[in-house]
Amino acid sequence: MHRAATQFKDLRAWLAHLEANGLLKHVSVPIDKDWELACITRQVMRESPERRYALQFDDVKGFSTPVVTNSIGATREMYAMALGIPIVNGMIDKAAIHANWVHALANPVPVKEVEAESAPCKENIRKGEKVDLTAFPIPTWTPGKDAAPYLSAGCVIQKDPETGIQNCGVYRGMIQGPNRVGVLIQAAKDSSIIHQKYESENRPMDIAVVISPPPYVAMTAVGRVPYGVDEITVSGGLAGEPVEVVKCETIDLMVPAHAEMVIEGIVQPGTREPEGPFGEFFGHMGPQIRSPVIEITALTYRDGTIHQGFQEQMPPSEGSCIKDIAMESLLLGALRGMGIPGVLDVYVHPMSCQMHVVVRIRPQFPGHARTVMSGVWTAYPNRSKLVVVVEDDCDIYDDDDVQWHLATRVQPQRDLVVWRDATGISLDPSMPRDTCNYGSKLGIDATRKHVYPERSAPSKDLLDRVIRDWAKYGLPPLSR
Incomplete structure (x- = not known):
């Protein structure tokens, strides 16, 4: 099953849909971004899936920008909603999620370039000394343990210098100052392949970090899409229409036009600085390592911008949920391929x-x-x-x-x-x-290696018959 057309051109449309369905809860009291925000998000994710919801922190102490968490992957049901998969009696066709992904991988949709004047992410443009990332409420996700506030949901965009094809992946970004971000680029990842090509030629690498993009962009950015395939074209496959992109202000990259914020910058060859520790998705602290550093050249963002974060750390978490679904879908397609x-x-x-x-x-x-x-x-x-x-x-x-x-x-x-x-x-x-x-x-x-005896349970037909007649027995409703 594949939905024919997108419903959500940007994060705001998706959040409005969640709110209309009772799945977005606002926290209106003042919240500390360096401990309360992560702890509240963690407590919600510790609930059973049917009791989870997205969170919007409207009053982050010291900031005017709201922060949203659990906004795509609090549950599989929420993820399915974004793909237009119907929820019937609280249940979804889980295989339909994978079918949408397999379809999108086989049918990527080329991006659609728009002019800067029609790109919401260009409503505010800051360059040079006017760049100050610390003016926005970037959370500390593992209070008392992370080295600094981290961009946890930033979609990092690079361009292969040989093919010109862009890559988009989610990698942690440590805030090292108003205009500097340490970015984790791991060996064997697509990001590392591209970075090594620039370093081998002693060339600086253009890089952009997209904050709060349309939901389909975030979905594909966390997946292991085959190298050489632009993840944002797969996002278009999931959406059923092209993702609109716009050229950056200071670097030669295209970014989603309907993102809430775009960080533009350059990574100098050979540059490595201490980055970490950071609470990783294995549920343990990732060590401090020496990572490349983004020197920010421009910051563009929407009026009333919204900061989106993915909590990682100990599962279950939003980060683990969206990565798991992407991995399932990509693995299914790979095995069949x-x-x-x-x-x-x-x-x-x-x-x-x-x-x-x-x-x-x-x-x-x-x-x-x-x-x-x-x-x-x-x-x-x-x-x-x-x-x-x-x-x-x-x-x-x-x-x-x-x-x-x-x-x-x-x-x-x-x-x-x-x-x-x-x-x-x-x-x-x-x-x-x-x-x-x-x-x-x-x-x-x-799997079975020989013929087995029949199962020692009533037949499915008889069990289904009892379920149909359940109300007449005067018993509490069944949970499944």
Whole structure:
């Protein structure tokens, strides 16, 4: 299922939709951005999904700019709403999210350039000494532990100097002064590939950080879109129409015209300064490292600009939710693109920091599950530490059902696959500190290897009949 046209050209339209549906709550009392904001957001995300909502902090102490959190990925249902997927009796067709993503990847929509006069992000322009990022309420996300306030939802845009294709990804940005931001550019990421090309030629690199873009831009920026594909064209695929972009004021990049704010700058070759620590998505503090620094050349923003932040840190968090959904969708498309048959769905467990993946297949040949494991590890080499492959009779979104399949379909000696000396990620606290990001991975084949007896439970037809007649029994409503 793919929605034909966009509903939300900018973050404001999306927030208005959330508010109309009772999913945006305003905090009107004065709030401290350096501890209260993160703690309130954390408490809301600790609730069960049906009790979560987006937050808008209207009175951040010392600032006139509001801050929004949990605004895209508080729940899968909220994420689905942005894609136009209907919610029926509080439930969504989870596979429809993946279908939209797969469609968008196969059918990217070229961006539409607009003139500066019609770009809301140009309503205010500050250059040179007038640039002051500290005039805006950028939160501290791990109070008492982060090195400084951080841009946590900034969509970082770079351009490959050889192809001219732009890349857009979300990378943490440490506020180091009014006009300087330390940006984490990790090895093997698309951002690092581009950065290395500039450094190899001893050239400065143009870079832009887009704050509070249209929701579809944020959705694709957190995903591992194949290198050489402009993420914003995939955003257009999700939206069903081109994303409008405008040329930057001081650098040669195109940015979403309906963003709330755009930070323009340059990264000088060879520049590295201390950046971090920062509370990372593994639920532990990421260490201080030496990272490139953005020298800000211009700051453009809308009247009444809104600052959007993604809370990372310990899952569940908005950052983990939107990354998990993107990873599921991209992984599903990648496995099918490899020609692996019978791949039906993919689920990333919300507490697993993208390390626990469940794949549902319709087995078609001996060793099918192991082929799927290899495909997952090829597509996401530094994630997917645990891969479980189940059959099509398993509800991969139901932890109880997955556990039952593990208990009844697996013999450890036969069904476990351990891959030693595999690529990991340095932020994983379980990684040995001296192995250059080499760890290991575990695959579990939870498919049947022979004919099983019938299940010892009433048939689905009978259970469905009882559900239809539930009201007549005088019992409390069922939760599922």
